[in-house]
Amino acid sequence: MNHSELSTLATEAFRPELADIDRLPTAEIARIMNAGDRSVPGAVAGQLPRIAAAIDATADRMARGGRLVYAGAGTAGRLGVLDASECPPTFNTAPGQVVGLIAGGPTALLAAVEGAEDSRELAAADLDALSLTADDTVVGVSASGRTPYAVGAVEHARALGALTVGLACNEGSALAAAADHAIEVVVGPELLTGSTRLKAGTAQKLVLNMISTITMIRLGKTYGNLMVDVRASNEKLRARSRRIVALATGASDSEIEAALTATDGEVKPAILVLLAGVDADTATRLLAKTDGHLRAALDH
Structure with missing residues (x-):
């Protein structure tokens, strides 16, 4: 130019x-x-x-x-x-x-x-x-x-x-x-x-x-304004994951820890476990059916 x-x-x-x-x-x-x-x-x-x-x-x-x-x-x-x-x-x-x-x-x-x-x-x-x-x-x-x-x-x-x-x-x-x-x-x-x-x-x-x-x-990577697909690769992000689940569900600390343990730290299925009362495997299957859209999975 x-x-x-x-x-x-x-x-x-x-x-x-x-x-x-x-x-x-x-x-x-x-x-x-x-x-x-x-x-x-x-x-x-x-x-x-x-x-x-x-x-x-x-x-x-x-x-x-x-x-x-x-x-x-x-x-x-x-x-x-x-x-x-x-x-x-x-x-x-x-x-x-x-x-x-x-x-x-x-x-x-x-x-x-x-x-x-x-x-x-x-x-x-x-x-x-x-x-x-x-x-x-x-x-x-x-x-x-x-x-x-x-x-x-x-x-x-x-x-x-x-x-x-x-x-x-x-x-x-x-x-x-x-x-x-x-x-x-x-x-x-x-x-x-x-x-x-x-x-x-x-x-x-x-x-x-x-x-x-x-x-x-x-693409369903969020739930409201929460980063429910966050990858918990360090302690700061693991703490953020727990906070996101808490904000989305209002569950107790012990319930959140149990849900995240059952879902290998994955936030979306943990929220589904707590809000829909399903087990971790069911939560994962529901999310697969809805292409990862948490709201759609909850509607199911």
Whole structure:
């Protein structure tokens, strides 16, 4: 992307009123930065109908066994990897069910990989390694909306019949044009000219939070606002599991311990044991019949 192209992007615009920001007191710089950050949720709010439509389409495919794949470069790629990596402990997603691809691979999480973001071919190769299907969803993430890796990922995925979402922070982006679902959260110029890890990064994080969290709610990974599919892999999470069962059932500590012991620490069947008065094996069978939806299992 050349100088003239950059100058047309809202995310790259120069704010002349901040030309002397380095001369200001630290507290004043922090105030200015905080004031600018307040515009981000409003920009996201303007895209909520598009975000919701993308989530519903994603959840439909994931219910059929599809995967959610994020693809981006630099900060955008790191945010996708972060969101994907947090799904297994939060929602007990299967390995490979939510995937984060970053241009340049894992090395790029810590250091820039020269030229990786400029390669559409690299994006296609990374997706081909996943053996993409029509039930999968690929979310291209790019602040500029022009990053070749993200645009290439969406174009390649769409050609293979997968659902595609383009998340950008500029209007009229190539990424949005390439995708089935376009989400353009326009947050305007950054405090530091072109530093899109700031407002643009915050906006992307908010939208990715929505995509993964609400998709998992639609897939029955929660019960109300409780994380009933949490994977209790350490003492903090084991304590959280006990608290979730307590909040869902109102049972005594001894009853909760007995139920969790019977279900090998699994929260959903433990809640079913306590609320439906069934044994652990029956609870597990009921959840299998309802594809893991606790409310549906309770209705049974």
